[in-house]
Every structure is written in structure tokens, then in C-alpha cells.
Amino acid sequence: MISVVDPDARHGHKSSARGFDGYKGHVSVDPDSELVTATAATTGNVGDAAAAPQLLAELIDQVDDGRPTPTTASEVGGGPQAPTPTVYGDSAYGTGPLLASLHTASIDPRVKIQAPVAPNGHFTKDQFQIDLAAGVVTCPAQRAAPIVYNPNPRHRHHGQASFGPACATCPLRGQCTSAAAGRTVTITAYEQELAAARARQADPDRAADYRATRPKVERKLAHLVRRRHGGRRVRVRGLARVAADFNLLAAAVNLARLGVLDLHWTSSDGWAAA
Numbered sequence: 082m083i084s085v086v087d088p089d090a091r092h093g094h095k096s097s098a099r100g101f102d103g104y105k106g107h108v109s110v111d112p113d114s115e116l117v118t119a120t121a122a123t124t125g126n127v128g129d130a131a132a133a134p135q136l137l138a139e140l141i142d143q144v145d146d147g148r149p150t151p152t153t154a155s156e157v158g159g160g161p162q163a164p165t166p167t168v169y170g171d172s173a174y175g176t177g178p179l180l181a182s183l184h185t186a187s188i189d190p191r192v193k194i195q196a197p198v199a200p201n202g203h204f205t206k207d208q209f210q211i212d213l214a215a216g217v218v219t220c221p222a223q224r225a226a227p228i229v230y231n232p233n234p235r236h237r238h239h240g241q242a243s244f245g246p247a248c249a250t251c252p253l254r255g256q257c258t259s260a261a262a263g264r265t266v267t268i269t270a271y272e273q274e275l276a277a278a279r280a281r282q283a284d285p286d287r288a289a290d291y292r293a294t295r296p297k298v299e300r301k302l303a304h305l306v307r308r309r310h311g312g313r314r315v316r317v318r319g320l321a322r323v324a325a326d327f328n329l330l331a332a333a334v335n336l337a338r339l340g341v342l343d344l345h346w347t348s349s350d351g352w353a354a355a
Contacts, residue, residue, distance in 0.1 A: 089320040093125025101125060104315060106327045108305065109136035110298050112169075114354075116338055117301065117331040122324035129173035134182065140166060141186045165189045169294050177271020180278055191291055194278045204257045209266055213273060218242035218266050222253045228268055240268040304334050 083102055084090045094100045102125065109119040119139060121132040144166055167189040170179075175194040183190040197206035210219040216228045224247045230240040248254050248263030258264040269275065281287060306312035312330060315323050343355035 087318040089124060089318075089323075091124040091126040104320065104323050105129070105132075106305070107132040107136060108298075108301065108331060109140075110301050112294060112297060114338070114342065115297055115301055116335050117305075120324075120328045120331045122320060122327045124320060128176075130176045130179050133170070133174055133179050137168060137183075137188075140168070140188070141182075144186050144188060167191055169291060169298075171295070175275075175278065177269055177274050180274040181271055184274065190278065191282075191287060192278065193291065194275060194282060196279070201259065202256075203259075204253075204264075206266060207276075207279065211266070211268070211272065211276070213268075218268075220244060220247075220251075220253075220257065220264065222251050222257075224251065226266075230268075239270040239272070242266045242268065301334075304337075305330060 082088050082090075083092055087103075090103050092100060092102055093105060104125055105123050105127065107121040107123065107129065108117050110116070111118050119136045121135045123132055165187070168183055168191065170190075170192040172193045172195045174192045180190050180192065183192075199205045204221055208221050212218070213228075217225050218228060219225045224244060226242040226244045226247065228240045228242045243263065243265045244251075245263045248258060251257070282291075315326065317323060317326050339354070344352060345355075347353055
């Protein structure tokens with residue numbers, strides 16, 4: 082708790098060097114009309130992907146009911162109309178649970194997945210051959226290690242492949258690890274979903290579609306925070322009030338957008354936009 086007058090507020094981080102105190106506002110945006118379709122507010126220390134189920138609840142319900150669905154996005158916009166509903170998100174949304182839930186709902190997840198990293202320029206995880214069916218991981222030196230799964234389902238590591246003694250005599254050890262016990266590769270419960278997503282985002286057409294979509298939502302986020310109070314800074318205390326106020330802000334921005342779209346009433350067609 083960082084405030085005695087606002088006990089819901091928390092420390093948050095935009096990056097390792099840039100922090101803030103308070104809350105996060107999240108939005109879902111329709112890609113064609115650029116209207117905000119859903120909002121959520123969380124404390125500053127909550128990850129962005131945690132708000133995605135709330136932002137996408139209406140879209141998932143529409144898919145489950147078989148109703149026509151527009152292409153929709155979670156916080157980072159959408160793209161052209163497509164037969165399959167599509168969700169776009171930046172790397173903050175590239176989590177295994179979210180990818181799995183979108184697949185279950187028959188939604189195409191065009192969510193950016195962070196590339197694997199390793200300290201000191203060592204071999205990254207994607208340079209290892211992971212065979213989940215056989216339960217084996219093969220390193221760049223073509224040495225194999227079995228995947229040992231953790232019996233505790235709540236453990237953050239689903240399984241691990243430890244090369245241990247094999248690293249002692251490996252000619253590529255200097256390029257792979259500096260750990261005395263040798264290299265260990267961690268397997269998550271969503272390894273298959275993450276690997277498939279990384280393979281999909283290598284498609285140049287999908288990458289171009291993502292780059293064309295991203296600016297739309299960045300512009301919408303700029304509209305929401307361009308005023309110091311009401312967008313960039315909250316005007317009330319407590320998560321419930323902050324969420325309601327942020328939702329009201331999004332509604333006001335939507336009204337301005339409808340004015341740009343020249344929304345008007347006609348006796349023959351009802352509400353229509355130019």
C-alpha cells in the first residue's frame with residue numbers, strides 16, 4: 082500500500098527505468114470505426130494481459146453465440162475485416178494463457194510474442210529443439226536431455242530439461258551457459274502455443290498487417306490521455322471509482338469520434354455514418 086488516502090493505488094512500471102504510482106487504464110478498440118468498445122482499470126502493479134479477458138468478453142460471447150463479429154482488438158487495435166475474428170495486441174499480451182483462451186474461442190491471435198533471450202549472448206531457447214511429444218530437448222550440440230515435469234501444477238515452471246554433465250565436455254559450452262551446473266531449459270505449460278505464435282508472426286504478411294494496425298490504437302490512447310486530468314491523471318480515489326471515471330472518459334472520446342464519422346439519423350435507414 083503506497084497511500085493512506087487511496088489504499089487501492091500501487092507502484093507500476095512502464096519500463097525498468099520508468100515508473101508511476103496509481104492505476105492502469107486498458108481499452109479495446111474496434112479497428113474500422115476506431116471506437117473504444119470496452120475499458121478496464123487495474124492497479125498499477127497488474128500485468129496488462131490480466132485485463133484482456135474483460136476487454137474481450139463481448140467478442141468471445143459473440144463468437145460462442147455464432148453472431149457476426151467485427152475484427153476487434155485488445156488494447157493495441159485491430160485490422161481489416163476477416164472471416165475469422167482477430168485480436169491484435171502488443172508483446173505485453175503475448176502470454177500463454179491468453180493465447181490458449183483465444184484458440185479455444187476460435188479467434189485468430191495476432192498478438193506479438195517476445196523473442197527468447199539469454200544472458201551474455203548465449204544460445205536462446207528457440208535454438209534448442211523441443212519435442213514435447215517425445216519429452217526431449219536437443220541442444221545446438223545435438224545432445225539430448227529429457228523433460229522432467231513438475232508434479233506441482235501451481236509451480237511457475239511446468240517442466241525443465243537439465244543438460245548437467247553433458248555441458249562439462251561440450252565444445253559449445255562457452256556459447257551456451259556460464260552456470261556451473263550446466264544449461265537448463267525451462268518448459269512452460271503453454272510452450273506449444275507460444276512456439277506456434279512465434280512461427281506465425283514470422284509471416285511477412287501478418288507482420289505488415291500488425292504494423293498497419295498498431296498506429297490506430299496508439300492514436301486512440303493519445304486521445305484518452307491528452308488532457309492532464311481525466312486521462313493522464315485520475316480525478317477520484319479507489320479502483321471502482323477510477324474504473325467508472327475511465328469508462329466515462331472513453332464514452333466522451335467515442336462521442337467525439339462519432340462526430341468525426343458524421344453519425345446522423347435518417348428516416349429510412351436509422352442511424353448511419355458518412
